Amino acid sequence: MKRILLLLAFLVFLVSQGFSQDILVTNAHIVTMDGEEVLENHAIYVENGQIKRIIPLNARTPRMTAERVIDANGAYVFPGLAEFHAHLPVANDGSTQLQEESMWLYLANGVLRIRSMLGHPTHLDLRRRVNSGVIDGPRVFISGPSFNGNSVSSPSQAVEMVNQQKADGFDHLKIHPGVKLDEMMAISKAAKAAEIPFGGHVPLEVGLENALASGYKSVEHIDGYLEALLPDDVIIDPTTSGPFNLKLVGMVEMDKLPGLIDQxxxxxxxxxxxxxxxxxxxxxIPADEFSQAPEMKYLPGSLIYQWVTSKKQLERSGVLSKENVEPYLQFREKLFMQLHQSGVPMIMASDSPQVFNVPGFSIHHEIKLMADAGMSNYEILKTGSIEPAKYMGKEEEWGKIKEGMAADFVMVAENPLENLKTMQDPLYVVIRGKVFDRERLQSELKKIEINHQRK
Incomplete structure (x- = not known):
């Protein structure tokens, strides 16, 4: 019995360590993200989930070994990507299948950290299981349940919500439309006292300038900038202005933007x-076209049907005509680049799984759109590595490939600073010092596909 108990204790220890191995990656080119320089022909030695040594390989390099040796054969290693606006599934019925599948969808696409932006108590347990190594997945940061016009009834009640979410262990607060200005100020004061970041949509009654002044850590979807650029005498009627007020884009006054950027x-x-x-x-682009995308096979058919139905309702109403939408998308692209070129920090985010954005896969759609807008490959990679680490106050722990930092990185065939598409097909993913090769990642994707085969 004593031996059995000792064995069980050892197994629990292994699980808590995520079966982390000492790893030696050789013959790799390293995109450190500590500047744009690539360290060619180097080795990375990992111990206890941490990068211990980064070693140039030459004739004088001493012989090295480890429990797991990976010959990169000239492949490129970079710190991996982020999804900093995710919506994790809720395990209301006790089933955690969709949550666990999401973890693999992210890993298989080289996404090593996520910020879930609509929290639920079951997400706290998911984070615990991932962080302890019970299940595999990216690093998870969890926002609490939404602060909105239905959940917030007064400033004092909003303060109670802030303190409760902090006590529950959430990492972030999520703001949605409907919050009033006095409630927002109360949330701000309480959140700062509790040292928990907050951000999200910009409620119309709050406005962008007040939201920024309150201490918003992040503005989601660039939401609020369009409204802030409208003439002061415009009264917004959400029932006629279209989703995110897209029909009002022709009224924006761009001369207001420099002041908003400064703030x-x-x-x-x-x-x-x-x-x-x-x-x-x-x-x-019609709903039916997106519904046929290859990655839709990794999600339940009922969810895809909901997405098609939702978008088709907008299509039938005429609000998504090219005449309405094209100027709005062009405005968003221009605004995105002006904010970026002015030095406003961007965090990689695709809002998955939302309409036709499958976890992990949608990040690569986001990357393409950032590139199409004019952002450089290096700056795009920053939004998925350095900036999320800074956002969470973890820039000394992860976000770069550097000695002393977490052993979280992805290996791909080509240099992502030159070819962004190479990141769509990881050869290896290493998270917390645990290795997943391409075969394992593809195997997990196949399991998910089988789980959701259409009948």
């Missing part, structure tokens, strides 16, 4: 642009 920079606010959400949900 955004002064407050240190980040932007989660979610370009792909607007391209796919509120764009003019």
């Amino acid at each position: 955004t920079l002064d407050e240190g606010t980040y932007i989660a642009p979610t370009l792909t959400l607007f391209d796919r949900y509120f764009g003019y």
Whole structure:
């Protein structure tokens, strides 16, 4: 019995360590993200989930070994990507299948960290299981349940919500439309006292300038900037202005933007642009076209049907005509680049799984749209590595490939600073010092596909 108990204790220890191995990656080119320089022909030695040594390989390099040796054969290693506007499934019925599948969808696409932006108590247990190594997945940061016009009834009640979410262990607060200005100020004061970041949509009654002044850590979807650029005498009627007020884009006054950019920079606010959400949900490409995308096979058919139905309702109403949508998407692209070029920090975000944005896969759609807008490959990679680490105050722990940092990285065939598409097909993913090769990642994807085969 004593031996059995000792064995069980050892197995629990292994699980808590995520079966982390000492790893030696050789013959790799390293995109450190500590500047744009690539360290060619180097080795990475990992111990206890941490990068211990980064070693140039030459004739004088001593012989090295480890429990797991990976010959990169000239492949490229980079810190992996982020999804900093995710919506994790809820395990209301006790089934965690969709949550666990989401974890693999992210890993298989080289996404090593996520910020879930609509929290639920079951997400806290998911984070615990991932962080303890019970299940595999990216690093998870969880926002609490939404602060909105239905959940917030007064400033004092809003303060209670802040303190309860902090006590429950959530990492972030999520703001939605409907919050009044006095309630927002109360949330701000309480959140700062509790040292928990907050951000989200910009409620109309609050407005962008007040939201920034309150201490918004992030503005989601670039939401609020369009409204802030409208003439002061415009009264917004959400029942006629279209989704995200897209029909009002022709009225914006761009001469207001420099002042808003200055305030955004002064407050240190980040932007989660979610370009792909607007391209796919509120764009003019038909729902039926997106519903046939290859990655839809990894989600339940009932969810895809809901997405098709939702978008087709907008299509039938005429609001998603090319005449309405094209100027709006062009405005968002221009605004995105002006904010970026002015130095406003961007965090990689695609709003998955939302309409036609499948976890993991949607990040690559977001990357393409950022590139199409004019952002450089290096700056795109920053939005998925350095900036999310800074956002969470973890820039000394992850976000770069550097000695002393977490052993979280992805290996791909080509240099992502030159070819962004190479990141769509990871050769290896290493998270917390645990290795997943391409065969394992593809195997997990196949299991998910089988789970959701259409009948």
